[in-house]
Amino acid sequence: MRTVFTSLLALYVTSAVVAFPRYGSLAGLSERQLAEIIPTLDAKLPPQPPGPQGFTGAKLVDDAAHPWRPLRRGDIRGPCPGLNTLASHGYLPRDGVVTPAQLIVAVQEGLNFDHQTARVATYLAHLGDGNLVTDLISIGEKTTRTGPDPPRPAIVGGLNNHGTFEGDGSLTRGDFFDGDNHSFNQTLFDQFIEFSNRYGNGFYNLTVAAELRFRRIQQSIATNPTFSMVGLRHITIYGEATFPVNFFVDGRRTGAQAGQLSIPDATSFFRDMRFPRGFFRSATAGGATGADILFNAHPIQPGRNVGGVNNFVEDQSLGGILEPCRFYTQFVNTTIRGLYPRPTGVLRRNLIINAGFLYDALSPPDCPQVFPWGQL
Ligand code: HEM
The missing domain is CATH 1.10.489.10 (Chloroperoxidase-like)
Known part of the structure; x- marks a missing residue:
C-alpha cells in the first residue's frame, strides 16, 4: 500500500513539475521547489542585448508583413497596451511568450522606443517577472481558459504579476x-x-x-x-x-x-490591441x-x-x-534579491548576467553597481 501511495505521490509531483510553464517566473519559490523545477527547464545563457536600430524615423508599421490578427485560444496578453499591440501584429510572437532580445527589437522597431528605454524596461521586467533560467517572459497571462487552473507551484503571470512592474x-x-x-x-x-x-x-x-x-x-x-x-x-x-x-x-x-x-x-x-489603419510610428x-x-x-x-x-x-x-540611484540599488538589492534570496547554479548565473544588463542600460550617474549574488 505504501508503495502505491509513494508512486502516486511521485507521479503527482512529477506532473506538477513537468507542468511548470517554461515562461513562468521562479520568483519566491522554495529551494526545494527550485531544485525540482529547474532541471526540467531548457536552460539558456542570456545573449547580449541587441543593438539600436539603424533608422529611427517615422515609417509605416501597420504593414503587410505585420497584419493584425485576433487572439487565438491560449494567446497571452497583459497590462501593457504597447506590448499587446506588438504581439497582435506579430512584432512579438503572437502567443505572448517572448525573449528579452525579442522585446528590445520589437519595441524599437514597432513603436520607436529608444534603445536605452527599450533595454531598461526589458531587463526590469525580465528580472521581476521572467523565467531567468529559460530566458523567456510572458507579457501577461492566458486570455482563455478551458477549465480550472492546473496545479501550479508558483506565480506564472508574467507581466500580470503585481508589485514588480505592474502596479x-x-x-x-x-x-x-x-x-x-x-x-x-x-x-x-x-x-x-x-x-x-x-x-x-x-x-x-x-x-x-x-x-x-x-x-x-x-x-x-x-x-x-x-x-x-x-x-x-x-x-x-x-x-x-x-x-x-x-x-x-x-x-x-x-x-x-x-x-x-x-x-x-x-x-x-x-x-x-491594434495599430490604427495605416499607422506610422513616431518620427523620433x-x-x-x-x-x-x-x-x-x-x-x-x-x-x-x-x-x-x-x-x-x-x-x-x-x-x-x-532618486534614480536609490531606486536602482534597492530594486536589485531589495526587490529582486527578496524574490531570489539564495539562488544557485544556472539561476544565480543568469540573475547576475541580467542584473548586469540592467545596470549597463540604466548607467545611473555616480551610482556604483551592486552585486547581491556575488560576481561571475
Ligand atoms: C520592454 C518594453 C515594455 C515593458 C516590459 C512594458 C511593461 C508594462 C507593464 C508591466 C505595464 C503595466 C503597468 C501598470 O500597472 O500600469 C505597462 C503599462 C503601459 N505600457 Fe508598457 N511595457 C513596455 C513597452 C511599452 C511600449 C513600447 C509602449 C507604447 C509605446 C507601452 C505603453 C504602455 C502604457 C501606455 C501603459 C499604461 C497602461 C495604463 O496605465 O492603463 N509600453 N507596460
Whole structure:
C-alpha cells in the first residue's frame, strides 16, 4: 500500500513539475521547489542585448508583413497596451511568450522606443517577472481558459504579476486589490475620454495626462487599502502616462497636431490591441519624455496607504522618480534579491548576467553597481 501511495505521490509531483510553464517566473519559490523545477527547464545563457536600430524615423508599421490578427485560444496578453499591440501584429510572437532580445527589437522597431528605454524596461521586467533560467517572459497571462487552473507551484503571470512592474493606479486597468489588474477596463477608459474632452479638446495630451494621472492616484488612495506607489512604480506611474502621447500618435502628425492622441486611435491601441489603419510610428525614437511635467503638475512623493484607505504615507525607502540611484540599488538589492534570496547554479548565473544588463542600460550617474549574488 505504501508503495502505491509513494508512486502516486511521485507521479503527482512529477506532473506538477513537468507542468511548470517554461515562461513562468521562479520568483519566491522554495529551494526545494527550485531544485525540482529547474532541471526540467531548457536552460539558456542570456545573449547580449541587441543593438539600436539603424533608422529611427517615422515609417509605416501597420504593414503587410505585420497584419493584425485576433487572439487565438491560449494567446497571452497583459497590462501593457504597447506590448499587446506588438504581439497582435506579430512584432512579438503572437502567443505572448517572448525573449528579452525579442522585446528590445520589437519595441524599437514597432513603436520607436529608444534603445536605452527599450533595454531598461526589458531587463526590469525580465528580472521581476521572467523565467531567468529559460530566458523567456510572458507579457501577461492566458486570455482563455478551458477549465480550472492546473496545479501550479508558483506565480506564472508574467507581466500580470503585481508589485514588480505592474502596479496600482493605472489609467485603463483596475488595481490588483479590485480583482483584475490587467484587462482593459471600459469604465476607466470612459474617464480617460472624459478627461481628454475636458482638458484636451477631445485629445489625450500631456495636459490631460497630468490631470488624469493625478486623478487615478487620488482614486486609488480613496478606494484601495493596499495602494502602493514606491520604487519602480513611482517611476512607471508617471512615465507610462506619457507613452500614449509619445508613441500612439501617428508619426506623420506635425505642428499643432503632434502630441495629440485622438480617442479613436487611443481605443485602437488600448482596447483593440491594434495599430490604427495605416499607422506610422513616431518620427523620433524616445522614451518617457514629459514624465517630469506630469510629476511637477501634481507632485506626489513615493508612498502607500497604511492600515486602510485615505491614509497615504510617504515611503522613500525604494527611491522613485527623483532618486534614480536609490531606486536602482534597492530594486536589485531589495526587490529582486527578496524574490531570489539564495539562488544557485544556472539561476544565480543568469540573475547576475541580467542584473548586469540592467545596470549597463540604466548607467545611473555616480551610482556604483551592486552585486547581491556575488560576481561571475
Ligand atoms: C520592454 C518594453 C515594455 C515593458 C516590459 C512594458 C511593461 C508594462 C507593464 C508591466 C505595464 C503595466 C503597468 C501598470 O500597472 O500600469 C505597462 C503599462 C503601459 N505600457 Fe508598457 N511595457 C513596455 C513597452 C511599452 C511600449 C513600447 C509602449 C507604447 C509605446 C507601452 C505603453 C504602455 C502604457 C501606455 C501603459 C499604461 C497602461 C495604463 O496605465 O492603463 N509600453 N507596460
